[in-house]
Amino acid sequence: MQFFRYxxxxxxxxxALPLQAYHLPSRGNFVFPxxxxxxxxxxxVNDGRLLLQRxxxxxxxxxxxxxxxxxAELHTGLTDGSGCRCQAVVFSGTFLExxxxxxxxxxxxxxxxxxxxxxxxxIGPAAPFGQRMVDCLAELVELAERRGVRLVELRAHxx
Numbered sequence: 001m002q003f004f005r006y007x008x009x010x011x012x013x014x015x016a017l018p019l020q021a022y023h024l025p026s027r028g029n030f031v032f033p034x035x036x037x038x039x040x041x042x043x044x045v046n047d048g049r050l051l052l053q054r055x056x057x058x059x060x061x062x063x064x065x066x067x068x069x070x071x072a073e074l075h076t077g078l079t080d081g082s083g084c085r086c087q088a089v090v091f092s093g094t095f096l097e098x099x100x101x102x103x104x105x106x107x108x109x110x111x112x113x114x115x116x117x118x119x120x121x122x123i124g125p126a127a128p129f130g131q132r133m134v135d136c137l138a139e140l141v142e143l144a145e146r147r148g149v150r151l152v153e154l155r156a157h158x159x
Contacts, residue, residue, distance in 0.1 A: 006074060008035040018092035021144045024085065034076040040112070041069040041090045043077070044137045048084030052077045057121070061086075065124035066134050070115055087141045 012020035018039070024030065034053075043052065044066045052059050052067055054075045061067045069075055071093065093113045098105055111117035125131045 006035050008037040010037070012037070012039055012090040012092070018095045019144065020090050021141050022088040022090070024088065029079045029081055031078040032076060034074065036072050036074045037090065038071050039090050039092050040071060041073075041075075041088055042137050043067045043069070043086055043088050044134065044141065045084065045086045046138075047086075048082035049080055050077050050084050050086055051080055054121070059121045061122055062124070064134060065122050065130075066137050067122055068119040070118060071113055072115075087138075089137065089140055089144070 010020075012018060024032070043050065043061060045061045045063050047063050049063070050061045050067075052061055052075065054067075054069060054073055059067070093109060096105075096109055108117065112119075120127060123130050123133050125134070127133075
């Protein structure tokens, strides 16, 4: 039951737009606390490197790469002094659902939501369609900011 101690109790967006974008500043080293939430999360590294611990694994996400975290995936991240600047987009799976279950929802979305299907640890230029996915994430953050979705600067623990 220790798992439930780490649940993030922050509301990400609202009923009309269940999405929240975060900016992690590049000033110094930082650690964001170990947590999980019932939503999906994409982390996009713009500069430097982010050491991302997801469950028992630690991966390094480089500039120009992204990481995808599924619902209820325990995670934390820290920088390594490389001047890491990254953005996160946290969104509810309901944001992607249609009113009637279609092939995409039953074949891809539901298995992602339940953990039966997972994306690769890192998404970047070397992966098929990786650069396009990274570009789409960057565009999503930009659109969110232009449409008035407040980019929240994450207050992380500093060394």
